[in-house]
Amino acid sequence: MKAFTKRTYGGPEVLQLEKAEIPTVKDHCILVKVMANSANPADWHILRGKPFIARLSFGLFKPKEPILGSDFAGIVKEIGNGVKDFIIGDRVFGEILGGGAFAEYVCVETKVCAKMPENIDFPIMASIPVAGLTAYQALITHGKIKTGESVLINGASGGVGHFAVQIAKAYGASVTGVCSVKNIDFVKSLGADKVIAYDKTNIHQHKDEYDLVIDTHGNLTHSDYKRMGKRGVIVGFTTMGHMFSVLMSNAISKYPLTQFTAQANSDDLNMLASLVKDGNIKVHLENTFPYTKIPEAISFIEQMRTRGKVAMVWE
Known part of the structure:
Protein backbone atom coordinates (compact mmCIF):
# COMPACT_ATOMS: atom_id res chain seq x y z
CA MET A 1 0.00 0.00 0.00
CA LYS A 2 0.96 3.67 -0.28
CA ALA A 3 1.59 5.68 2.87
CA PHE A 4 3.11 8.99 3.91
CA THR A 5 6.02 8.25 6.21
CA LYS A 6 8.29 10.31 8.45
CA ARG A 7 11.70 8.90 9.35
CA THR A 8 12.84 12.04 11.19
CA TYR A 9 11.28 15.03 12.88
CA GLY A 10 10.76 18.15 10.80
CA GLY A 11 8.30 20.06 8.66
CA PRO A 12 6.01 18.73 5.92
CA GLU A 13 9.03 18.43 3.65
CA VAL A 14 10.20 15.30 5.56
CA LEU A 15 7.05 13.38 4.57
CA GLN A 16 7.63 10.80 1.86
CA LEU A 17 5.04 8.85 -0.14
CA GLU A 18 6.33 5.27 0.10
CA LYS A 19 5.22 1.67 -0.18
CA ALA A 20 4.37 -0.03 3.10
CA GLU A 21 2.95 -3.37 4.18
CA ILE A 22 -0.81 -3.60 4.58
CA PRO A 23 -1.42 -4.02 8.34
CA THR A 24 -2.28 -7.48 9.66
CA VAL A 25 -5.71 -7.54 11.26
CA LYS A 26 -5.54 -8.10 15.01
CA ASP A 27 -8.18 -9.35 17.43
CA HIS A 28 -10.97 -6.85 18.12
CA CYS A 29 -9.75 -4.75 15.19
CA ILE A 30 -10.91 -3.97 11.66
CA LEU A 31 -8.92 -3.30 8.51
CA VAL A 32 -10.19 -0.16 6.80
CA LYS A 33 -9.50 0.97 3.25
CA VAL A 34 -9.01 4.69 3.75
CA MET A 35 -11.10 6.93 1.51
CA ALA A 36 -10.35 10.26 3.22
CA ASN A 37 -8.36 11.87 6.02
CA SER A 38 -8.37 15.28 7.63
CA ALA A 39 -5.50 17.34 8.98
CA ASN A 40 -5.23 18.51 12.59
CA PRO A 41 -2.79 20.67 14.55
CA ALA A 42 -1.82 17.48 16.41
CA ASP A 43 -0.45 16.13 13.12
CA TRP A 44 2.07 18.91 12.64
CA HIS A 45 3.01 18.92 16.32
CA ILE A 46 3.76 15.18 16.06
CA LEU A 47 5.53 15.68 12.73
CA ARG A 48 7.83 18.33 14.17
CA GLY A 49 8.22 16.62 17.55
CA LYS A 50 7.09 19.76 19.35
CA PRO A 51 6.68 20.50 22.16
CA PHE A 52 9.78 18.45 22.92
CA ILE A 53 8.14 16.79 25.93
CA ALA A 54 5.74 15.06 23.51
CA ARG A 55 8.66 12.99 22.24
CA LEU A 56 8.47 10.95 25.42
CA SER A 57 5.36 9.42 23.85
CA PHE A 58 6.17 9.61 20.14
CA GLY A 59 9.91 8.85 20.12
CA LEU A 60 12.78 10.78 21.70
CA PHE A 61 15.23 10.93 18.78
CA LYS A 62 13.09 9.72 15.87
CA PRO A 63 9.39 8.91 15.41
CA LYS A 64 8.22 5.53 16.74
CA GLU A 65 5.33 5.42 14.27
CA PRO A 66 6.59 6.07 10.73
CA ILE A 67 3.13 6.83 9.27
CA LEU A 68 1.55 10.15 10.20
CA GLY A 69 -2.16 10.87 10.59
CA SER A 70 -5.06 10.52 13.01
CA ASP A 71 -8.44 11.10 11.32
CA PHE A 72 -9.82 8.69 8.72
CA ALA A 73 -12.99 7.53 7.02
CA GLY A 74 -13.25 4.45 4.83
CA ILE A 75 -14.65 1.00 4.15
CA VAL A 76 -14.17 -2.13 6.27
CA LYS A 77 -12.23 -4.75 4.29
CA GLU A 78 -11.46 -7.33 7.00
CA ILE A 79 -12.55 -8.00 10.57
CA GLY A 80 -10.53 -9.57 13.36
CA ASN A 81 -11.52 -12.16 15.92
CA GLY A 82 -14.06 -10.91 18.44
CA VAL A 83 -15.49 -8.15 16.25
CA LYS A 84 -19.28 -8.06 16.56
CA ASP A 85 -20.43 -4.55 15.68
CA PHE A 86 -18.93 -4.24 12.19
CA ILE A 87 -19.06 -6.26 8.99
CA ILE A 88 -17.09 -6.13 5.75
CA GLY A 89 -18.40 -3.27 3.63
CA ASP A 90 -19.39 -0.98 6.52
CA ARG A 91 -18.54 2.70 6.01
CA VAL A 92 -16.70 3.84 9.14
CA PHE A 93 -14.81 6.81 10.59
CA GLY A 94 -12.52 7.24 13.55
CA GLU A 95 -9.11 8.24 14.79
CA ILE A 96 -5.70 6.81 15.62
CA LEU A 97 -4.16 9.47 17.84
CA GLY A 98 -0.75 7.79 17.78
CA GLY A 99 -0.59 7.98 13.98
CA GLY A 100 -0.92 5.64 11.03
CA ALA A 101 -3.94 7.08 9.21
CA PHE A 102 -2.27 8.72 6.20
CA ALA A 103 -2.18 5.43 4.29
CA GLU A 104 -4.34 3.36 1.96
CA TYR A 105 -5.20 0.96 4.80
CA VAL A 106 -5.37 1.20 8.58
CA CYS A 107 -5.94 -1.45 11.23
CA VAL A 108 -7.87 0.04 14.15
CA GLU A 109 -9.56 -1.14 17.32
CA THR A 110 -13.33 -1.07 17.00
CA LYS A 111 -13.58 1.06 20.15
CA VAL A 112 -12.09 4.08 18.34
CA CYS A 113 -14.40 4.10 15.33
CA ALA A 114 -18.09 4.17 14.42
CA LYS A 115 -20.35 3.71 11.43
CA MET A 116 -20.94 6.64 9.12
CA PRO A 117 -24.46 7.99 8.53
CA SER A 127 -13.03 15.70 9.34
CA ILE A 128 -14.92 14.95 12.53
CA PRO A 129 -13.02 12.61 14.91
CA VAL A 130 -10.21 14.62 16.56
CA ALA A 131 -11.81 18.07 16.34
CA GLY A 132 -15.37 16.86 16.89
CA LEU A 133 -14.48 14.69 19.87
CA THR A 134 -12.48 17.54 21.40
CA ALA A 135 -15.41 19.95 21.03
CA TYR A 136 -17.97 17.42 22.28
CA GLN A 137 -15.96 16.32 25.31
CA ALA A 138 -15.03 19.90 26.18
CA LEU A 139 -18.70 20.88 26.26
CA ILE A 140 -20.45 17.74 27.45
CA THR A 141 -17.98 15.50 29.31
CA HIS A 142 -15.93 18.18 31.05
CA GLY A 143 -17.91 21.40 30.63
CA LYS A 144 -21.20 19.72 31.59
CA ILE A 145 -23.14 22.31 29.61
CA LYS A 146 -26.88 22.42 30.28
CA THR A 147 -29.84 23.75 28.35
CA GLY A 148 -30.22 27.48 28.87
CA GLU A 149 -26.64 28.07 29.99
CA SER A 150 -24.30 30.55 28.33
CA VAL A 151 -20.94 29.56 26.85
CA LEU A 152 -18.05 31.63 25.50
CA ILE A 153 -16.01 29.82 22.83
CA ASN A 154 -12.63 31.40 22.17
CA GLY A 155 -11.41 30.41 18.70
CA ALA A 156 -14.89 29.78 17.31
CA SER A 157 -13.97 29.64 13.61
CA GLY A 158 -11.37 26.86 13.67
CA GLY A 159 -11.73 23.10 13.47
CA VAL A 160 -12.63 22.51 17.12
CA GLY A 161 -14.32 25.86 17.54
CA HIS A 162 -16.74 25.56 14.62
CA PHE A 163 -17.88 22.18 15.96
CA ALA A 164 -18.16 23.56 19.51
CA VAL A 165 -20.49 26.38 18.43
CA GLN A 166 -22.83 23.93 16.70
CA ILE A 167 -22.78 21.31 19.46
CA ALA A 168 -23.44 23.91 22.14
CA LYS A 169 -26.45 25.18 20.19
CA ALA A 170 -27.71 21.62 19.67
CA TYR A 171 -27.67 21.17 23.45
CA GLY A 172 -29.63 24.36 24.02
CA ALA A 173 -26.89 26.75 25.13
CA SER A 174 -26.55 30.44 24.34
CA VAL A 175 -23.28 30.86 22.45
CA THR A 176 -20.85 33.74 22.18
CA GLY A 177 -18.01 33.11 19.76
CA VAL A 178 -14.63 34.83 19.64
CA CYS A 179 -12.92 35.13 16.25
CA SER A 180 -11.36 37.66 13.87
CA VAL A 181 -13.39 40.33 12.11
CA LYS A 182 -13.17 38.45 8.81
CA ASN A 183 -14.82 35.38 10.38
CA ILE A 184 -17.75 37.10 12.09
CA ASP A 185 -20.31 36.17 9.44
CA PHE A 186 -19.00 32.59 9.33
CA VAL A 187 -19.36 32.11 13.09
CA LYS A 188 -22.84 33.65 13.02
CA SER A 189 -23.78 31.20 10.26
CA LEU A 190 -22.84 28.36 12.62
CA GLY A 191 -25.51 29.54 15.03
CA ALA A 192 -23.62 31.78 17.44
CA ASP A 193 -25.94 34.22 19.23
CA LYS A 194 -23.19 36.81 19.60
CA VAL A 195 -19.71 37.23 18.14
CA ILE A 196 -16.75 39.14 19.57
CA ALA A 197 -13.95 40.14 17.17
CA TYR A 198 -10.66 39.80 19.03
CA ASP A 199 -8.98 42.27 16.65
CA LYS A 200 -11.54 44.91 17.63
CA THR A 201 -12.22 44.02 21.27
CA ASN A 202 -9.54 43.03 23.79
CA ILE A 203 -10.79 39.68 25.09
CA HIS A 204 -8.46 40.04 28.09
CA GLN A 205 -10.54 43.00 29.20
CA HIS A 206 -13.96 41.58 28.29
CA LYS A 207 -16.21 41.76 31.33
CA ASP A 208 -19.34 39.79 30.41
CA GLU A 209 -19.93 36.62 32.44
CA TYR A 210 -20.77 33.13 31.19
CA ASP A 211 -21.63 29.80 32.74
CA LEU A 212 -18.83 28.13 30.78
CA VAL A 213 -15.71 29.40 29.00
CA ILE A 214 -13.97 27.16 26.47
CA ASP A 215 -10.63 28.18 24.98
CA THR A 216 -9.80 26.40 21.73
CA HIS A 217 -7.29 29.08 20.69
CA GLY A 218 -5.12 28.76 23.78
CA ASN A 219 -4.38 32.35 24.77
CA LEU A 220 -6.69 32.95 27.76
CA THR A 221 -5.05 33.52 31.11
CA HIS A 222 -6.22 32.06 34.41
CA SER A 223 -7.59 35.45 35.40
CA ASP A 224 -9.53 35.58 32.11
CA TYR A 225 -11.32 32.35 33.00
CA LYS A 226 -12.11 33.53 36.52
CA ARG A 227 -13.33 36.93 35.33
CA MET A 228 -15.58 35.64 32.55
CA GLY A 229 -16.74 32.16 33.53
CA LYS A 230 -18.26 30.20 36.39
CA ARG A 231 -16.18 27.27 35.11
CA GLY A 232 -13.74 26.72 32.28
CA VAL A 233 -12.26 24.12 29.94
CA ILE A 234 -8.83 24.38 28.35
CA VAL A 235 -8.53 22.82 24.90
CA GLY A 236 -5.14 24.15 23.79
CA PHE A 237 -2.22 26.45 24.53
CA THR A 238 -0.27 28.88 22.40
CA THR A 239 3.07 28.14 24.10
CA MET A 240 4.47 25.81 26.77
CA GLY A 241 5.19 28.84 28.94
CA HIS A 242 1.57 29.91 28.74
CA MET A 243 0.41 26.37 29.56
CA PHE A 244 2.56 26.18 32.71
CA SER A 245 1.45 29.64 33.78
CA VAL A 246 -2.25 28.75 33.57
CA LEU A 247 -1.88 25.31 35.15
CA MET A 248 0.30 26.58 38.01
CA SER A 249 -2.18 29.36 38.75
CA ASN A 250 -4.96 26.81 38.73
CA ALA A 251 -3.07 24.49 41.08
CA ILE A 252 -3.39 27.04 43.88
CA SER A 253 -6.93 28.06 42.98
CA LYS A 254 -10.32 26.56 43.73
CA TYR A 255 -11.66 27.73 40.37
CA PRO A 256 -13.21 24.81 38.40
CA LEU A 257 -10.89 24.76 35.37
CA THR A 258 -10.34 21.52 33.42
CA GLN A 259 -7.56 20.68 30.97
CA PHE A 260 -7.88 17.46 28.95
CA THR A 261 -6.90 15.53 25.86
CA ALA A 262 -9.84 14.07 23.95
CA GLN A 263 -10.16 10.28 24.03
CA ALA A 264 -11.74 8.45 21.11
CA ASN A 265 -14.59 6.11 21.94
CA SER A 266 -17.44 4.65 19.93
CA ASP A 267 -20.19 6.15 22.09
CA ASP A 268 -19.06 9.73 21.49
CA LEU A 269 -18.32 9.07 17.81
CA ASN A 270 -21.82 7.62 17.40
CA MET A 271 -23.27 10.73 19.05
CA LEU A 272 -21.35 12.95 16.63
CA ALA A 273 -22.56 10.83 13.71
CA SER A 274 -26.12 11.30 14.95
CA LEU A 275 -25.65 15.07 15.18
CA VAL A 276 -24.36 15.09 11.60
CA LYS A 277 -27.23 12.90 10.39
CA ASP A 278 -29.81 15.19 12.03
CA GLY A 279 -28.22 18.31 10.56
CA ASN A 280 -27.05 19.72 13.91
CA ILE A 281 -23.43 19.58 12.76
CA LYS A 282 -22.38 20.77 9.33
CA VAL A 283 -18.70 20.37 8.56
CA HIS A 284 -17.15 23.35 6.83
CA LEU A 285 -14.37 22.20 4.50
CA GLU A 286 -12.16 25.13 3.63
CA ASN A 287 -10.00 23.03 1.36
CA THR A 288 -9.81 19.48 0.03
CA PHE A 289 -6.52 18.02 -1.21
CA PRO A 290 -5.74 14.81 -3.10
CA TYR A 291 -3.75 12.34 -0.97
CA THR A 292 -0.62 13.08 -2.99
CA LYS A 293 -0.65 16.59 -1.50
CA ILE A 294 -0.93 15.63 2.17
CA PRO A 295 2.29 17.60 2.95
CA GLU A 296 0.67 20.69 1.41
CA ALA A 297 -2.43 20.10 3.55
CA ILE A 298 -0.29 20.01 6.69
CA SER A 299 1.42 23.25 5.63
CA PHE A 300 -1.99 24.83 5.04
CA ILE A 301 -3.31 24.15 8.55
CA GLU A 302 0.03 24.99 10.17
CA GLN A 303 -0.61 28.61 9.25
CA MET A 304 -3.39 28.49 11.87
CA ARG A 305 -5.81 30.47 9.74
CA THR A 306 -8.06 27.60 8.67
CA ARG A 307 -11.79 28.21 8.77
CA GLY A 308 -13.32 24.88 9.75
CA LYS A 309 -11.49 21.82 8.43
CA VAL A 310 -9.16 20.56 5.69
CA ALA A 311 -9.66 17.08 4.16
CA MET A 312 -7.54 14.83 1.98
CA VAL A 313 -9.04 12.28 -0.43
CA TRP A 314 -7.68 8.87 -1.48
CA GLU A 315 -8.80 7.76 -4.93
Missing part, protein backbone atom coordinates in the same frame (compact mmCIF):
# COMPACT_ATOMS: atom_id res chain seq x y z
CA GLU A 118 -25.93 7.14 5.14
CA ASN A 119 -25.55 9.67 2.33
CA ILE A 120 -22.68 11.52 4.04
CA ASP A 121 -19.42 11.74 2.09
CA PHE A 122 -16.11 10.35 3.34
CA PRO A 123 -14.28 13.73 3.53
CA ILE A 124 -17.03 15.11 5.77
CA MET A 125 -16.84 12.24 8.26
CA ALA A 126 -13.04 12.08 8.12
Whole structure:
Protein backbone atom coordinates (compact mmCIF):
# COMPACT_ATOMS: atom_id res chain seq x y z
CA MET A 1 0.00 0.00 0.00
CA LYS A 2 0.96 3.67 -0.28
CA ALA A 3 1.59 5.68 2.87
CA PHE A 4 3.11 8.99 3.91
CA THR A 5 6.02 8.25 6.21
CA LYS A 6 8.29 10.31 8.45
CA ARG A 7 11.70 8.90 9.35
CA THR A 8 12.84 12.04 11.19
CA TYR A 9 11.28 15.03 12.88
CA GLY A 10 10.76 18.15 10.80
CA GLY A 11 8.30 20.06 8.66
CA PRO A 12 6.01 18.73 5.92
CA GLU A 13 9.03 18.43 3.65
CA VAL A 14 10.20 15.30 5.56
CA LEU A 15 7.05 13.38 4.57
CA GLN A 16 7.63 10.80 1.86
CA LEU A 17 5.04 8.85 -0.14
CA GLU A 18 6.33 5.27 0.10
CA LYS A 19 5.22 1.67 -0.18
CA ALA A 20 4.37 -0.03 3.10
CA GLU A 21 2.95 -3.37 4.18
CA ILE A 22 -0.81 -3.60 4.58
CA PRO A 23 -1.42 -4.02 8.34
CA THR A 24 -2.28 -7.48 9.66
CA VAL A 25 -5.71 -7.54 11.26
CA LYS A 26 -5.54 -8.10 15.01
CA ASP A 27 -8.18 -9.35 17.43
CA HIS A 28 -10.97 -6.85 18.12
CA CYS A 29 -9.75 -4.75 15.19
CA ILE A 30 -10.91 -3.97 11.66
CA LEU A 31 -8.92 -3.30 8.51
CA VAL A 32 -10.19 -0.16 6.80
CA LYS A 33 -9.50 0.97 3.25
CA VAL A 34 -9.01 4.69 3.75
CA MET A 35 -11.10 6.93 1.51
CA ALA A 36 -10.35 10.26 3.22
CA ASN A 37 -8.36 11.87 6.02
CA SER A 38 -8.37 15.28 7.63
CA ALA A 39 -5.50 17.34 8.98
CA ASN A 40 -5.23 18.51 12.59
CA PRO A 41 -2.79 20.67 14.55
CA ALA A 42 -1.82 17.48 16.41
CA ASP A 43 -0.45 16.13 13.12
CA TRP A 44 2.07 18.91 12.64
CA HIS A 45 3.01 18.92 16.32
CA ILE A 46 3.76 15.18 16.06
CA LEU A 47 5.53 15.68 12.73
CA ARG A 48 7.83 18.33 14.17
CA GLY A 49 8.22 16.62 17.55
CA LYS A 50 7.09 19.76 19.35
CA PRO A 51 6.68 20.50 22.16
CA PHE A 52 9.78 18.45 22.92
CA ILE A 53 8.14 16.79 25.93
CA ALA A 54 5.74 15.06 23.51
CA ARG A 55 8.66 12.99 22.24
CA LEU A 56 8.47 10.95 25.42
CA SER A 57 5.36 9.42 23.85
CA PHE A 58 6.17 9.61 20.14
CA GLY A 59 9.91 8.85 20.12
CA LEU A 60 12.78 10.78 21.70
CA PHE A 61 15.23 10.93 18.78
CA LYS A 62 13.09 9.72 15.87
CA PRO A 63 9.39 8.91 15.41
CA LYS A 64 8.22 5.53 16.74
CA GLU A 65 5.33 5.42 14.27
CA PRO A 66 6.59 6.07 10.73
CA ILE A 67 3.13 6.83 9.27
CA LEU A 68 1.55 10.15 10.20
CA GLY A 69 -2.16 10.87 10.59
CA SER A 70 -5.06 10.52 13.01
CA ASP A 71 -8.44 11.10 11.32
CA PHE A 72 -9.82 8.69 8.72
CA ALA A 73 -12.99 7.53 7.02
CA GLY A 74 -13.25 4.45 4.83
CA ILE A 75 -14.65 1.00 4.15
CA VAL A 76 -14.17 -2.13 6.27
CA LYS A 77 -12.23 -4.75 4.29
CA GLU A 78 -11.46 -7.33 7.00
CA ILE A 79 -12.55 -8.00 10.57
CA GLY A 80 -10.53 -9.57 13.36
CA ASN A 81 -11.52 -12.16 15.92
CA GLY A 82 -14.06 -10.91 18.44
CA VAL A 83 -15.49 -8.15 16.25
CA LYS A 84 -19.28 -8.06 16.56
CA ASP A 85 -20.43 -4.55 15.68
CA PHE A 86 -18.93 -4.24 12.19
CA ILE A 87 -19.06 -6.26 8.99
CA ILE A 88 -17.09 -6.13 5.75
CA GLY A 89 -18.40 -3.27 3.63
CA ASP A 90 -19.39 -0.98 6.52
CA ARG A 91 -18.54 2.70 6.01
CA VAL A 92 -16.70 3.84 9.14
CA PHE A 93 -14.81 6.81 10.59
CA GLY A 94 -12.52 7.24 13.55
CA GLU A 95 -9.11 8.24 14.79
CA ILE A 96 -5.70 6.81 15.62
CA LEU A 97 -4.16 9.47 17.84
CA GLY A 98 -0.75 7.79 17.78
CA GLY A 99 -0.59 7.98 13.98
CA GLY A 100 -0.92 5.64 11.03
CA ALA A 101 -3.94 7.08 9.21
CA PHE A 102 -2.27 8.72 6.20
CA ALA A 103 -2.18 5.43 4.29
CA GLU A 104 -4.34 3.36 1.96
CA TYR A 105 -5.20 0.96 4.80
CA VAL A 106 -5.37 1.20 8.58
CA CYS A 107 -5.94 -1.45 11.23
CA VAL A 108 -7.87 0.04 14.15
CA GLU A 109 -9.56 -1.14 17.32
CA THR A 110 -13.33 -1.07 17.00
CA LYS A 111 -13.58 1.06 20.15
CA VAL A 112 -12.09 4.08 18.34
CA CYS A 113 -14.40 4.10 15.33
CA ALA A 114 -18.09 4.17 14.42
CA LYS A 115 -20.35 3.71 11.43
CA MET A 116 -20.94 6.64 9.12
CA PRO A 117 -24.46 7.99 8.53
CA GLU A 118 -25.93 7.14 5.14
CA ASN A 119 -25.55 9.67 2.33
CA ILE A 120 -22.68 11.52 4.04
CA ASP A 121 -19.42 11.74 2.09
CA PHE A 122 -16.11 10.35 3.34
CA PRO A 123 -14.28 13.73 3.53
CA ILE A 124 -17.03 15.11 5.77
CA MET A 125 -16.84 12.24 8.26
CA ALA A 126 -13.04 12.08 8.12
CA SER A 127 -13.03 15.70 9.34
CA ILE A 128 -14.92 14.95 12.53
CA PRO A 129 -13.02 12.61 14.91
CA VAL A 130 -10.21 14.62 16.56
CA ALA A 131 -11.81 18.07 16.34
CA GLY A 132 -15.37 16.86 16.89
CA LEU A 133 -14.48 14.69 19.87
CA THR A 134 -12.48 17.54 21.40
CA ALA A 135 -15.41 19.95 21.03
CA TYR A 136 -17.97 17.42 22.28
CA GLN A 137 -15.96 16.32 25.31
CA ALA A 138 -15.03 19.90 26.18
CA LEU A 139 -18.70 20.88 26.26
CA ILE A 140 -20.45 17.74 27.45
CA THR A 141 -17.98 15.50 29.31
CA HIS A 142 -15.93 18.18 31.05
CA GLY A 143 -17.91 21.40 30.63
CA LYS A 144 -21.20 19.72 31.59
CA ILE A 145 -23.14 22.31 29.61
CA LYS A 146 -26.88 22.42 30.28
CA THR A 147 -29.84 23.75 28.35
CA GLY A 148 -30.22 27.48 28.87
CA GLU A 149 -26.64 28.07 29.99
CA SER A 150 -24.30 30.55 28.33
CA VAL A 151 -20.94 29.56 26.85
CA LEU A 152 -18.05 31.63 25.50
CA ILE A 153 -16.01 29.82 22.83
CA ASN A 154 -12.63 31.40 22.17
CA GLY A 155 -11.41 30.41 18.70
CA ALA A 156 -14.89 29.78 17.31
CA SER A 157 -13.97 29.64 13.61
CA GLY A 158 -11.37 26.86 13.67
CA GLY A 159 -11.73 23.10 13.47
CA VAL A 160 -12.63 22.51 17.12
CA GLY A 161 -14.32 25.86 17.54
CA HIS A 162 -16.74 25.56 14.62
CA PHE A 163 -17.88 22.18 15.96
CA ALA A 164 -18.16 23.56 19.51
CA VAL A 165 -20.49 26.38 18.43
CA GLN A 166 -22.83 23.93 16.70
CA ILE A 167 -22.78 21.31 19.46
CA ALA A 168 -23.44 23.91 22.14
CA LYS A 169 -26.45 25.18 20.19
CA ALA A 170 -27.71 21.62 19.67
CA TYR A 171 -27.67 21.17 23.45
CA GLY A 172 -29.63 24.36 24.02
CA ALA A 173 -26.89 26.75 25.13
CA SER A 174 -26.55 30.44 24.34
CA VAL A 175 -23.28 30.86 22.45
CA THR A 176 -20.85 33.74 22.18
CA GLY A 177 -18.01 33.11 19.76
CA VAL A 178 -14.63 34.83 19.64
CA CYS A 179 -12.92 35.13 16.25
CA SER A 180 -11.36 37.66 13.87
CA VAL A 181 -13.39 40.33 12.11
CA LYS A 182 -13.17 38.45 8.81
CA ASN A 183 -14.82 35.38 10.38
CA ILE A 184 -17.75 37.10 12.09
CA ASP A 185 -20.31 36.17 9.44
CA PHE A 186 -19.00 32.59 9.33
CA VAL A 187 -19.36 32.11 13.09
CA LYS A 188 -22.84 33.65 13.02
CA SER A 189 -23.78 31.20 10.26
CA LEU A 190 -22.84 28.36 12.62
CA GLY A 191 -25.51 29.54 15.03
CA ALA A 192 -23.62 31.78 17.44
CA ASP A 193 -25.94 34.22 19.23
CA LYS A 194 -23.19 36.81 19.60
CA VAL A 195 -19.71 37.23 18.14
CA ILE A 196 -16.75 39.14 19.57
CA ALA A 197 -13.95 40.14 17.17
CA TYR A 198 -10.66 39.80 19.03
CA ASP A 199 -8.98 42.27 16.65
CA LYS A 200 -11.54 44.91 17.63
CA THR A 201 -12.22 44.02 21.27
CA ASN A 202 -9.54 43.03 23.79
CA ILE A 203 -10.79 39.68 25.09
CA HIS A 204 -8.46 40.04 28.09
CA GLN A 205 -10.54 43.00 29.20
CA HIS A 206 -13.96 41.58 28.29
CA LYS A 207 -16.21 41.76 31.33
CA ASP A 208 -19.34 39.79 30.41
CA GLU A 209 -19.93 36.62 32.44
CA TYR A 210 -20.77 33.13 31.19
CA ASP A 211 -21.63 29.80 32.74
CA LEU A 212 -18.83 28.13 30.78
CA VAL A 213 -15.71 29.40 29.00
CA ILE A 214 -13.97 27.16 26.47
CA ASP A 215 -10.63 28.18 24.98
CA THR A 216 -9.80 26.40 21.73
CA HIS A 217 -7.29 29.08 20.69
CA GLY A 218 -5.12 28.76 23.78
CA ASN A 219 -4.38 32.35 24.77
CA LEU A 220 -6.69 32.95 27.76
CA THR A 221 -5.05 33.52 31.11
CA HIS A 222 -6.22 32.06 34.41
CA SER A 223 -7.59 35.45 35.40
CA ASP A 224 -9.53 35.58 32.11
CA TYR A 225 -11.32 32.35 33.00
CA LYS A 226 -12.11 33.53 36.52
CA ARG A 227 -13.33 36.93 35.33
CA MET A 228 -15.58 35.64 32.55
CA GLY A 229 -16.74 32.16 33.53
CA LYS A 230 -18.26 30.20 36.39
CA ARG A 231 -16.18 27.27 35.11
CA GLY A 232 -13.74 26.72 32.28
CA VAL A 233 -12.26 24.12 29.94
CA ILE A 234 -8.83 24.38 28.35
CA VAL A 235 -8.53 22.82 24.90
CA GLY A 236 -5.14 24.15 23.79
CA PHE A 237 -2.22 26.45 24.53
CA THR A 238 -0.27 28.88 22.40
CA THR A 239 3.07 28.14 24.10
CA MET A 240 4.47 25.81 26.77
CA GLY A 241 5.19 28.84 28.94
CA HIS A 242 1.57 29.91 28.74
CA MET A 243 0.41 26.37 29.56
CA PHE A 244 2.56 26.18 32.71
CA SER A 245 1.45 29.64 33.78
CA VAL A 246 -2.25 28.75 33.57
CA LEU A 247 -1.88 25.31 35.15
CA MET A 248 0.30 26.58 38.01
CA SER A 249 -2.18 29.36 38.75
CA ASN A 250 -4.96 26.81 38.73
CA ALA A 251 -3.07 24.49 41.08
CA ILE A 252 -3.39 27.04 43.88
CA SER A 253 -6.93 28.06 42.98
CA LYS A 254 -10.32 26.56 43.73
CA TYR A 255 -11.66 27.73 40.37
CA PRO A 256 -13.21 24.81 38.40
CA LEU A 257 -10.89 24.76 35.37
CA THR A 258 -10.34 21.52 33.42
CA GLN A 259 -7.56 20.68 30.97
CA PHE A 260 -7.88 17.46 28.95
CA THR A 261 -6.90 15.53 25.86
CA ALA A 262 -9.84 14.07 23.95
CA GLN A 263 -10.16 10.28 24.03
CA ALA A 264 -11.74 8.45 21.11
CA ASN A 265 -14.59 6.11 21.94
CA SER A 266 -17.44 4.65 19.93
CA ASP A 267 -20.19 6.15 22.09
CA ASP A 268 -19.06 9.73 21.49
CA LEU A 269 -18.32 9.07 17.81
CA ASN A 270 -21.82 7.62 17.40
CA MET A 271 -23.27 10.73 19.05
CA LEU A 272 -21.35 12.95 16.63
CA ALA A 273 -22.56 10.83 13.71
CA SER A 274 -26.12 11.30 14.95
CA LEU A 275 -25.65 15.07 15.18
CA VAL A 276 -24.36 15.09 11.60
CA LYS A 277 -27.23 12.90 10.39
CA ASP A 278 -29.81 15.19 12.03
CA GLY A 279 -28.22 18.31 10.56
CA ASN A 280 -27.05 19.72 13.91
CA ILE A 281 -23.43 19.58 12.76
CA LYS A 282 -22.38 20.77 9.33
CA VAL A 283 -18.70 20.37 8.56
CA HIS A 284 -17.15 23.35 6.83
CA LEU A 285 -14.37 22.20 4.50
CA GLU A 286 -12.16 25.13 3.63
CA ASN A 287 -10.00 23.03 1.36
CA THR A 288 -9.81 19.48 0.03
CA PHE A 289 -6.52 18.02 -1.21
CA PRO A 290 -5.74 14.81 -3.10
CA TYR A 291 -3.75 12.34 -0.97
CA THR A 292 -0.62 13.08 -2.99
CA LYS A 293 -0.65 16.59 -1.50
CA ILE A 294 -0.93 15.63 2.17
CA PRO A 295 2.29 17.60 2.95
CA GLU A 296 0.67 20.69 1.41
CA ALA A 297 -2.43 20.10 3.55
CA ILE A 298 -0.29 20.01 6.69
CA SER A 299 1.42 23.25 5.63
CA PHE A 300 -1.99 24.83 5.04
CA ILE A 301 -3.31 24.15 8.55
CA GLU A 302 0.03 24.99 10.17
CA GLN A 303 -0.61 28.61 9.25
CA MET A 304 -3.39 28.49 11.87
CA ARG A 305 -5.81 30.47 9.74
CA THR A 306 -8.06 27.60 8.67
CA ARG A 307 -11.79 28.21 8.77
CA GLY A 308 -13.32 24.88 9.75
CA LYS A 309 -11.49 21.82 8.43
CA VAL A 310 -9.16 20.56 5.69
CA ALA A 311 -9.66 17.08 4.16
CA MET A 312 -7.54 14.83 1.98
CA VAL A 313 -9.04 12.28 -0.43
CA TRP A 314 -7.68 8.87 -1.48
CA GLU A 315 -8.80 7.76 -4.93
